[in-house]
Amino acid sequence: MALIVQKFGGTSVGTTERIKHVARRIARWKALGHDIVVVPSAMSGETNRLIALAREISASPDPRELDVIASTGEQVTIGLLTMALQEEGLKARSYTGAQVQVLTDSIFTKARILRIDDRKIRKSLAEGCIVVVAGFQGADSDGNITTLGRGGSDTSAVALAAALKADECQIYTDVDGIYTTDPRVVAEARKLDTITFEEMLEMSSLGSKVLQIRSVEFAGKYKVKLRVLSSFQDDEGEGTLITIEDTEKMEEPIISGIAFNRDEAKLTVVGVPDLPGTAYGILGPVAEANIDVDMIIQNAGRDGTADFSFTVNRADFTRATRILESIANQMKARGVIGDNKICKVSVVGVGMRSHPGVASLMFSALASENINIRMISTSEIKISVVVEEKYLELAVRVLHKAFGLEQAD
């Protein structure tokens, strides 16, 4: 008998029919003798509806009051799911974040969990209940309602699993696991049985948005066994287990997957005087405007000037261009070039640490299809390139094949 935390996302509980479906799935796990704690999100669309109401009142709503409103989405779901479990003949009981209590700091709309009191949950489990805890929310030490920010239900589930020392934290979503790449792009994409936390972090931040990145960090830190499963298939299968890296991994393939992100735009300040402080002079005002910067490259030229390039989210492209044009003028740079028809493609895998030649295989595969690389950035376990957007699917497919990802382990 194990203690399992199961998290169900918004689409999994998007209608009362789907909530009943989820209840039947939980009932099957309970029938195996497990203790179950369930963390549902709000019904899909509900959080957006609530935030839209708030925006009708105020263009910049008070964060404390926004959390009072937004937290009701999950509160409705826990009640409905608990009822659905009772309809399956099971004992079940719901708790809001404040009731548990999930203690957070007071940074409304993006609070961080400080501590979870497990007493009420333990008591209800001991009484034979399935315990349904609202995701995404908590309360600060003054009893104010807080939310963890978008995707925070994953974090709630992992934090509960850590606090309860659960045997496993299962994240049910609309995919049946983590794939070597997006199956909509590469038909041969293969579900991974396991992936390391580090790889998962790189995959998440690169646009494979199956899990919220904070929850993966949290799971890694507290050594929570995390599993991604489908809530839409009748047989959820084994999903993908996210593991702490260990020696077994030496047997694993070098590359775990190909991640990509379409929402990129590239900006280059051309001919900046090559002096100390240039990077800060350019990126400081961009950061002040709350624009996130991803890849950064600086090439020193031979004429005492440098070209400074970076990528931003495509939504920030126009704003960033305007800021740079003003900076370029002040810095007496030659000009600003922008390109918002680019994308980023990355190969990710802990195996590349011990296997040289990953970069050259990647570049040769892209060259074989005449795909020009515009930027390159590397970390210990990933290599990212920026290419023209029109090559995205082709690049992902050629890399997937070059690294043999379509083959079973």
Added chain:
Amino acid sequence: MALIVQKFGGTSVGTTERIKHVARRIARWKALGHDIVVVPSAMSGETNRLIALAREISASPDPRELDVIASTGEQVTIGLLTMALQEEGLKARSYTGAQVQVLTDSIFTKARILRIDDRKIRKSLAEGCIVVVAGFQGADSDGNITTLGRGGSDTSAVALAAALKADECQIYTDVDGIYTTDPRVVAEARKLDTITFEEMLEMSSLGSKVLQIRSVEFAGKYKVKLRVLSSFQDDEGEGTLITIEDTEKMEEPIISGIAFNRDEAKLTVVGVPDLPGTAYGILGPVAEANIDVDMIIQNAGRDGTADFSFTVNRADFTRATRILESIANQMKARGVIGDNKICKVSVVGVGMRSHPGVASLMFSALASENINIRMISTSEIKISVVVEEKYLELAVRVLHKAFGLEQAD
């Protein structure tokens, strides 16, 4: 400077536009230097939407979980209204029932308030905040969320006013006060400046559903000055003040108003053997079936049998008839007669205590229009008659005129 509790019903906060309108009204009271505690209901339709969701899951939802869900309606409104007050440049802060805390018993879906902790509210008032407290809800001593049942926001407001020793509790609604009768039936119906708690109780229970009856009882018990006002008129005026009866009342008219109720049905068991225990034998099974009985009349006949009549809510008519037919058979009564085309009309007024002749004036007025009286029931401050439904409007109008209610005080 006074401390005022203001309650706004569901239609008053039914849209974000109306919430902004309510915020501007509160701002005007605040500008007069008053301390304000606001108790809003859920946006109109919201509680029904939430309960419908629950019923999609379960035909008889768990009351504890139903309260978890239903309480979110008010939680959304307090957040929105607080934001709207902030948009008016005011300091404002929301509290759920559990946060305050409004301590209740554990009778989910119809909890009773036991105690209100006023510390958080006092602290926020002292900081210059308008305090917005969710109506309709509280929490029991284990921290479970409870609701007070339909219309419970009125009770919340009165209980808060009592706990805070507020100078006045203002109930904003879609009418501008309590009328001598329904103005849709009698064009000359006149708004009352004052009405006593006792009269209000009789008016409420008889179908003048402006205030929830429990809140009136509560206000009477704790001597809370209660005022009904319109939230739809730009100038809310003076509304109707609900007072504790005092000697001034000797000057007041004998009758305060004419109440009526269409949702009535009458049942008669004919020719029951006139023996002790008959009433219980008939009404016991009816009560067991959870059918509320209103007026009850028993006429002993000369042949050792009696006719036993009572009224029920029209929705229970068919069920009650079936129960009675089975009872009549067992009791060897002659039969059961039912009539669901009746209504009840009542004259209400504390003045009738000291003024004999009210009944005879009432009966003669009805007789003058050839309206046949089917049942009569009296209390200390009201006389009710059952008449055919088709005579309802005529009866109300003739009584309104007979008692001179169209004249100003």
